[in-house]
Amino acid sequence: MVGKPKVVLGVSGGIAAYKACELLRRLTESGHEVRVVPTAASLNFVGEATWAALSGNPASTEVWETVHEVPHVRIGQSADLVVVAPATADMLAKAAHGLADDLLTNTLLTARCPVVFAPAMHTEMWEHPATQENVATLRRRGAVVIEPAVGRLTGKDTGKGRLPDPEEIFEVCRGVLARGTAEPDLVGRHVVISAGGTREPLDPVRFLGNRSSGKQGYALARTAVARGARVTLVAADTALADPAGVDLVRVGTAVQLRAAVLEAARDADAVVMAAAVADFRPAEYASGKIKKKDGQEPAPVALVRNPDVLAEVSADRAREGQVVVGFAAETDDVLANGRAKLLRKGCDLLVVNEVGEAKTFGSEENEAVILSSDGAEVQVPHGPKEALAEVIWDQVVARLTPRRA
Ligand code: CTP
Numbered sequence: 001m002v003g004k005p006k007v008v009l010g011v012s013g014g015i016a017a018y019k020a021c022e023l024l025r026r027l028t029e030s031g032h033e034v035r036v037v038p039t040a041a042s043l044n045f046v047g048e049a050t051w052a053a054l055s056g057n058p059a060s061t062e063v064w065e066t067v068h069e070v071p072h073v074r075i076g077q078s079a080d081l082v083v084v085a086p087a088t089a090d091m092l093a094k095a096a097h098g099l100a101d102d103l104l105t106n107t108l109l110t111a112r113c114p115v116v117f118a119p120a121m122h123t124e125m126w127e128h129p130a131t132q133e134n135v136a137t138l139r140r141r142g143a144v145v146i147e148p149a150v151g152r153l154t155g156k157d158t159g160k161g162r163l164p165d166p167e168e169i170f171e172v173c174r175g176v177l178a179r180g181t182a183e184p185d186l187v188g189r190h191v192v193i194s195a196g197g198t199r200e201p202l203d204p205v206r207f208l209g210n211r212s213s214g215k216q217g218y219a220l221a222r223t224a225v226a227r228g229a230r231v232t233l234v235a236a237d238t239a240l241a242d243p244a245g246v247d248l249v250r251v252g253t254a255v256q257l258r259a260a261v262l263e264a265a266r267d268a269d270a271v272v273m274a275a276a277v278a279d280f281r282p283a284e285y286a287s288g289k290i291k292k293k294d295g296q297e298p299a300p301v302a303l304v305r306n307p308d309v310l311a312e313v314s315a316d317r318a319r320e321g322q323v324v325v326g327f328a329a330e331t332d333d334v335l336a337n338g339r340a341k342l343l344r345k346g347c348d349l350l351v352v353n354e355v356g357e358a359k360t361f362g363s364e365e366n367e368a369v370i371l372s373s374d375g376a377e378v379q380v381p382h383g384p385k386e387a388l389a390e391v392i393w394d395q396v397v398a399r400l401t402p403r404r405a
Contacts, residue, residue, distance in 0.1 A: 008081070008083070014088050019166050024054050025054065061103055076108065082113060085118035085120075087117040089125045118245075125161070144226065146245030147230070148160055148161045165242070172244050190269055197238070198251070198275065202282045203288065205289055215363075217274035220274055221233045230247075234249045254277045254281065270322065310347060324349075331354070349395055372395070
């Protein structure tokens with residue numbers, strides 16, 4: 001890539017077009033050269049002047065403007081990434097069928113770079129078989145179509161169909177750009193990731209928790225979306241923003257996490273257990289707050305074992321060829337303990353972190369060794385949690401059984 005990465009931001013005609021202004025800001029401020037190609041319908045929501053001012057480039061809608069520059073071919077050909085946000089049902093249909101009646105649809109046909117669609121529409125339109133088939137077609141051809149978020153829609157209704165937060169769409173774009181022209185190798189795959197730390201309640205105001213930030217699990221979710229996967233993220237406690245394009249299931253306790261993971265794993269190609277699941281929970285839950293009593297020592301807290309979700313998923317594969325990945329945090333004899341844990345849990349891969357005072361918990365970075373049940377060992381040097389996530393997916397992809405054509 002020579003100079004700044006060139007991004008085409010396609011905007012189609014939905015109310016969420018206003019959120020694309022923030023995406024554009026993020027892209028330009030992080031050193032991307034952005035050309036906005038709005039559809040005529042989208043100009044009802046955000047005008048051409050806004051796009052031109054924010055991008056520093058003209059924003060054309062039709063192929064008939066500046067014809068001598070042959071924009072309908074040139075813009076797509078020279079792009080490093082095309083992102084369409086919001087992508088309406090109509091835009092997905094046009095793209096899936098190769099229609100080319102304006103500058104954006106022409107650009108999509110001439111682009112040879114990665115393409116990301118961020119759909120936004122009402123739930124009924126998203127769930128309609130026509131839209132779902134168009135999305136499947138686009139994904140089969142290698143486009144990254146991110147799942148819409150669940151939440152408030154245009155009117156008073158709520159449901160699936162919201163445009164994810166612009167900064168999260170930006171993260172997907174960053175991930176896709178970083179992969180360059182590498183194929184999105186998780187397209188058509190369903191992956192389940194657990195993340196964060198469980199909370200085991202003692203009474204309505206207290207719980208047993210742990211220091212997991214959820215960052216590694218969220219990095220796994222983001223990178224899997226950028227590689228084209230359908231992602232179910234089972235999130236225990238974390239303060240992180242919802243990643244774009246994932247089906248998010250929020251849980252509290254280990255027992256709830258187990259139920260959510262087993263349910264999602266039924267048709268999953270891979271399950272990655274990055275959550276810090278409490279091994280124990282209070283044996284009894286007090287329905288009222290436990291009060292201190294003058295002159296009395298507090299009663300000891302009895303604990304009982306929680307189910308081991310990783311061991312259960314590994315022993316009882318819901319699907320033939322399902323790849324199961326566990327994590328282990330070790331303080332001493334890291335490799336020997338890791339190997340023993342890999343055997344005990346029965347998973348295919350175990351990502352072993354060495355933990356210490358400033359290491360791993362809450363940090364943006366991580367280093368690990370990935371142990372495999374076939375004896376392989378991959379050292380991942382200290383670096384961003386996204387980099388470790390990419391290596392984990394490389395290892396998963398290498399173990400997935402090829403799909404039947
Ligand atoms: N895990 C799980 N269910 C549990 C506990 C842990 O699925 N009840 C998963 C975690 O998500 C992680 C891996 O198991 O992938 C790490 O488990 P860890 O707590 O290190 O394993 P333990 O067997 O509890 O090891 P130790 O004996 O070191 O406590």
